[in-house]
Amino acid sequence: MAAVTGYMHLQSVFAPPRPEQQIAAESDDENSIAVNNKLAEVISDDSGKNESQVDEPTNSLQAEQETPVEAFPDVSTEMVALGSSDPDSPWKLLVVTANRGAAIVHVEINSSEHRDLGTTENRQRFGQKISGYLGPLALTDFDTEAGVQVNVVPRGTPAAGAQTLTSGVESGLQKGDVIKEFNDSQIFDVPSFHNALGACQPGDTVHLLVQRFVEGEAEEAHFEVTLEQPRLALIKSEAIFSDEDPNPAAERSFLLGLLQSAGQSSNNPQQNRNTVESLLDRPWEITKRPDESGAEQVVEFSLTLGPGELKKLGQKGRLRIVRRYRLTQATPQEEGSIQARGYHLRMEIEFHNLDDVTTEVAYHLNGPAGLPTEGWWYLYKTHPKMFKSAGARDVVWGSLHGHQLFGCTDISKHAEENPSAPLTKITSTNSEELKYAGVDTQYFAVTVMPDPESESSARPLPFASAVARPVGSLNSKRPKVTNVSFQLKTKSALIGPGETLTQEFLIFAGPKSPRVLADYGLDQLIVYGWFEPVAKLMGYLLHFFYSITTLGVLETGSYGLAIIMLTVLVRGCMFPIGRKQAQMAAKMQELAPEIKKIAEKYKNDMEKKAKAQQELFKKHNHNPLSGCLPMVIQLPVFIGLYRALSVDIGLRGAPLIPGLNWCSNLAAPDQLFYWEPWLFARLGSLTGFLGPFFNILPLFTIAFFLLHQKLFMPPATDDQTAMQQKMMKFMMIFMGVIFFRVAAGLCLYIIASSAWGVAERLLLPKPVPKTNQMSETNSLKKPASGGSNGSSNPNKRTNKKKSKGKR
Numbered sequence: 001m002a003a004v005t006g007y008m009h010l011q012s013v014f015a016p017p018r019p020e021q022q023i024a025a026e027s028d029d030e031n032s033i034a035v036n037n038k039l040a041e042v043i044s045d046d047s048g049k050n051e052s053q054v055d056e057p058t059n060s061l062q063a064e065q066e067t068p069v070e071a072f073p074d075v076s077t078e079m080v081a082l083g084s085s086d087p088d089s090p091w092k093l094l095v096v097t098a099n100r101g102a103a104i105v106h107v108e109i110n111s112s113e114h115r116d117l118g119t120t121e122n123r124q125r126f127g128q129k130i131s132g133y134l135g136p137l138a139l140t141d142f143d144t145e146a147g148v149q150v151n152v153v154p155r156g157t158p159a160a161g162a163q164t165l166t167s168g169v170e171s172g173l174q175k176g177d178v179i180k181e182f183n184d185s186q187i188f189d190v191p192s193f194h195n196a197l198g199a200c201q202p203g204d205t206v207h208l209l210v211q212r213f214v215e216g217e218a219e220e221a222h223f224e225v226t227l228e229q230p231r232l233a234l235i236k237s238e239a240i241f242s243d244e245d246p247n248p249a250a251e252r253s254f255l256l257g258l259l260q261s262a263g264q265s266s267n268n269p270q271q272n273r274n275t276v277e278s279l280l281d282r283p284w285e286i287t288k289r290p291d292e293s294g295a296e297q298v299v300e301f302s303l304t305l306g307p308g309e310l311k312k313l314g315q316k317g318r319l320r321i322v323r324r325y326r327l328t329q330a331t332p333q334e335e336g337s338i339q340a341r342g343y344h345l346r347m348e349i350e351f352h353n354l355d356d357v358t359t360e361v362a363y364h365l366n367g368p369a370g371l372p373t374e375g376w377w378y379l380y381k382t383h384p385k386m387f388k389s390a391g392a393r394d395v396v397w398g399s400l401h402g403h404q405l406f407g408c409t410d411i412s413k414h415a416e417e418n419p420s421a422p423l424t425k426i427t428s429t430n431s432e433e434l435k436y437a438g439v440d441t442q443y444f445a446v447t448v449m450p451d452p453e454s455e456s457s458a459r460p461l462p463f464a465s466a467v468a469r470p471v472g473s474l475n476s477k478r479p480k481v482t483n484v485s486f487q488l489k490t491k492s493a494l495i496g497p498g499e500t501l502t503q504e505f506l507i508f509a510g511p512k513s514p515r516v517l518a519d520y521g522l523d524q525l526i527v528y529g530w531f532e533p534v535a536k537l538m539g540y541l542l543h544f545f546y547s548i549t550t551l552g553v554l555e556t557g558s559y560g561l562a563i564i565m566l567t568v569l570v571r572g573c574m575f576p577i578g579r580k581q582a583q584m585a586a587k588m589q590e591l592a593p594e595i596k597k598i599a600e601k602y603k604n605d606m607e608k609k610a611k612a613q614q615e616l617f618k619k620h621n622h623n624p625l626s627g628c629l630p631m632v633i634q635l636p637v638f639i640g641l642y643r644a645l646s647v648d649i650g651l652r653g654a655p656l657i658p659g660l661n662w663c664s665n666l667a668a669p670d671q672l673f674y675w676e677p678w679l680f681a682r683l684g685s686l687t688g689f690l691g692p693f694f695n696i697l698p699l700f701t702i703a704f705f706l707l708h709q710k711l712f713m714p715p716a717t718d719d720q721t722a723m724q725q726k727m728m729k730f731m732m733i734f735m736g737v738i739f740f741r742v743a744a745g746l747c748l749y750i751i752a753s754s755a756w757g758v759a760e761r762l763l764l765p766k767p768v769p770k771t772n773q774m775s776e777t778n779s780l781k782k783p784a785s786g787g788s789n790g791s792s793n794p795n796k797r798t799n800k801k802k803s804k805g806k807r
Helices: 001-014 019-027 116-124 190-197 309-311 406-416 514-520 532-549 559-571 575-601 606-619 624-647 697-712 717-741 744-763 770-789 792-806
Strands: 079-083 093-098 103-109 178-182 205-214 217-226 232-235 256-259 285-288 296-305 321-328 344-353 359-366 394-401 402-406 434-440 442-452 463-470 484-490 493-495 502-511
Touching: 079 296, 079 321, 093 321, 178 190, 217 321, 232 442, 232 502, 344 359, 394 406, 394 484, 406 463, 406 484, 434 463, 493 502, 502 514, 532 559, 532 624, 532 717, 532 744, 559 575, 559 624, 559 744, 575 624, 575 744, 624 744, 697 717, 697 744, 717 744
Parallel strands: none
Antiparallel strands: 079 093, 093 103, 103 232, 178 205, 205 217, 256 359, 285 296, 296 321, 321 344, 344 502, 359 484, 359 493, 394 402, 394 434, 434 442, 442 502, 463 484
């Protein structure tokens, strides 16, 4: 291993891979930034594109020539932002909505505690620095000439704080601005802008040449912008990673469409396309815009359907649909409430019957899409059910039957095997009611649930059925990263003349922290698996020790030290068990000669051999199986600690040694250096057995395992025992290979625990079996008894010597 490592290091220094090879490897990863360094924080505008999802409708209005065409108002495509991207602001989220379909296209967390590790990790694979962050500007190619047009400028972004260098021009980029140059490099289209931005790092100051239209006149202005650390996007468009189309159609989240009847929904997407297309693809009218200075920001979209559109649903009259999103500032003083957290967005849906006849309404609501897939190649996510596997992002729901999860691998497999019916039913019966539904990753989740503060919302959700669905094209090579979502179909409801039907929901978009989830009633999103009480206890102790480290000289605390302190506590509590195990080993070592004699005496008679060994153990009051008891007791502790470290979001992004790129994320492998170009794909790729990074901590783990075995394993008494010991050595090496992609935090615990075990055996006195103690005591007593009973013995020896002398 050392030779191979040295060879690869020398090759990386003297014969690095060509840039073309890096580009090829990068473009092969569909969940990484593409060749042109497209950034996830800049979302593409999907205006003028048709949706490709299986559940969205075709232009069914054209199919009915007898239906009169409605005179739609002329509404342009527009995006509206809620919240702020500033980490110091009272907002926790930045939400970008689009009036095309009244949908959500982008949601990001502005907290510096939850950084974008996916983008960072991918760039480190190729020796690139972290790219700077300008903001989700929804850039599109400018129509008439070179440049990219800005479609939205959210608050708190570096783009909103751009300083003007041209007199008479307001600071900050604005909607409609066209970026012509980036650091004196001409911008032709969106990919060229991503290339220029990807070459910059957080903290860099860049210069922009912007064309701004004032009263129809184009003016050029120069701006200076300081880039920041990229934010973590929980909902984003993944279509920007495609190299085939610079402005592809992207999946929009929480789209709504009308159905003929909830009972008529089927698993066939073609049969489910009986909705009004204008709900999904037509720009809705923005009837209310957010108040920039208010503690609550609201955006409201409205769309009126006339008789021509309702006729195809078998209904009459006119129906006005209102969709409203509310985002409120976090108020930490209200401890224990969801308002103190601020990781939620309220969504209201209203159906206004504008006619004098009763109408029936049933609709479907799509879930979120485009959640992050960071660390999908090394994460071990636990499925609530045994023998089921979870993926990087899965569909979860809570019902009357408890928490359930449908893995993205199963969703992808079902869609691949059933292309005509790719939707997967996730409810057991049509009448089952949901408490929540969402898309879940290892450390974050986006769910929709009834608003707990609303009196009009039904609890549980009154949906007739729910299906899981893949979003976009399937990736059979990497099913664990399949972009998945869900679709909820409601029961039919009657709305009388002039009446209004209102549904209010709460959208949670935040971290899977136990305290945060408890406030939202989503505790079950964290799956500990076996020995859940032990795992929760270990997690509590870990955070307790972390709080102790914050009281020292460290500014932010250290989870590395907390893991070591937790190891000391666990091993200290298990010290009596370890000593008992050492005594058992010493006893077996003492009985080894007798066992060997029995084996030689009865080598051809296994029955007599076993009976003689049992008599030997009974004579010395020794039970050989008692040595297994300590290991059985330690097993729940080890598994519980493993699960606690695997799901604890505190370890995400926590470095072992602050300031070093190595082991900068205790929730991931330590990643000493990148070795994918020098290994076979089956070994060193993202889906390979070892992964794309060389990790040093697993090698220390193997070394401690072998050292512990060499120092403390009793010598073999026969050929069979010797063979078993050799197999154990190979098993230790094999276990190290399996643990090669385990999180660095867990490796740190194993190393600290093994070091404790070695020190315990070497520094403390070796346990002496009771039989040895008794023999030593008897040997000490014999001289004393002999001297008292026969004091003439020395005199006799003296007399003998004297008599010999006389002779």
